[in-house]
Amino acid sequence: MVLPGNCSTSAALCMQFLTQLASVAIDQAYQPPQQPAYNPHEKLFVSYRSVPPPGSSPSSAAVPIRFSSYSSVGSNIRGLNSPTLHPGSIEPPLTPGNYRLYSMRFCPYAQRVLIYLAKKNIPVEVVNVNPDRSPNWYLPKSPIGRVPALEINGKVVWESNVIVEYLDELFPTNTILPRDAYEKAHQKILVERLSPIMNALFEFYGSSNNPQAQRQNDMNVHSALRNSENLLRDTFYGGRQPGYADYLMWPFLERLQLLTMSPNSQFRYFPGLHYPKIGAYIARMQNQPEVLGFCKHDFFLKKTGEKIW
């Protein structure tokens, strides 16, 4: 079984509801603040708005920026919250030699690629498109208009798991997948073994509100968490440092935390006392700089938790 690596219609429908409500919440978040102090995560969103529009910035070389203590992780990514392009929009021009990621702000598969790009510090421009009703110019780039898709010099690659491996091959000096063949295969197998997290997330959002379905969903989540707890044998699934499996699964685990806001779930705390390793793991992942820049959890809880359910 090959895991889905993109937001197709079914996945986008899962996210559509969140998208609409979260977009409203985010717009509100950009109102002039009534209090001088920002939530640390809100600052990250605000800081991206201050990035000059792509057309006015000089072309950047399509090579990783050498690490500098003055540049924060994620500063290589422009346009993270650019307005979504719908049918009728005009294709933004792409400068030769520059990378572009076609994304949707709340797509967990696109988030995989963003985390990878931030970790590898690859300069990239993000263009958000509507995956359910794609602009006509986008359809030749990606089958059925799915996101994410990575483009450079007219070449387009899609499927999140394929894109990230492609990035590791293009920029091998800071590869995330292990170089050892067996360890590399094992990381891919781990993503497959952790996939109940993904399934539990989609089943939760896709199911009805009747009590029987709710109990089944909670059971699925417990089963997925037990499995994840058993498979975590080091600080991260990648070993002492986060790796491929961590980055590919994190967007789904992050969203699963929203269960605690739902009246349809018995989860009041996530992951709860029965999964101590996963609880500690979540805290560690939330503090990884390449993950922090794209954190949805606190933002969701703060801005959308009261409106979604």
Next chain:
Amino acid sequence: MSVLEGINSKALKTGDLPPPSPSPNTFRIYSMRFCPAAQRALIYASVKKIPSEVININLQQKPDWYFTKNYKGQVPTLEHAEGKKLVIESAVIPEYLDDIFPETKILPSDPYEKVQQKLLLERLSDQLTPAFGRVFRAIKNPEELKEKFESILKAFEEAESLLEGAFYSGTSSPGFVDYLIYPSFQRVYWLTFLLEIFPLPSDNFPGPGYPKLSQWFKAITAIPEVAAASQSTENGVGSCKEYMKGLPYFDYGL
């Protein structure tokens, strides 16, 4: 001379003892003779000329010990390094074999071309693999069959359009996509013998409506390394008939 040993061994089932660990430098592939996913691994090992011993598993009465090889109890599973290394997933095994045997690498070295092969395989698989399953499950419901036939024909139209040259590799020799998608085409070929009303012919399959595909299928079928890793039409069709009767089919023809 095939490098695969035991491809037609009897399937091990519940109660059968576990085989001893493979000896050093021996590769073992746990398979099921008629499983298209396992056939991918067998074809890849065969084409790369990796001497391998094949152990077949009865997928309806799986031995308990097999779950220590593959936590899902599925095939294929690759085992080597005296049993210390186990690789599962038909999507992972071929790349792993290319990584550890780079001298017979099948995937392109160029990162973009490599990615294109993987994406092309996914596009073809997404359409073909479920299409066969849908037709097969609808065999006893003639009213459903017509609809399923249409999805197969649509899949073949796309497969024909995606085949730009002689092979999906884009070169004059078969490659990654050709070897790994072949089992899915072969299963549909078997359907042409099972169903008189099937809309594609057995002769020169898949027929004059798909000229490039017909040449392609004939060429891949004729490759000795592919044939050595595949079951004959007679056994394949016979196993499907047994399955339709609800009879065990893993050792059909042995």
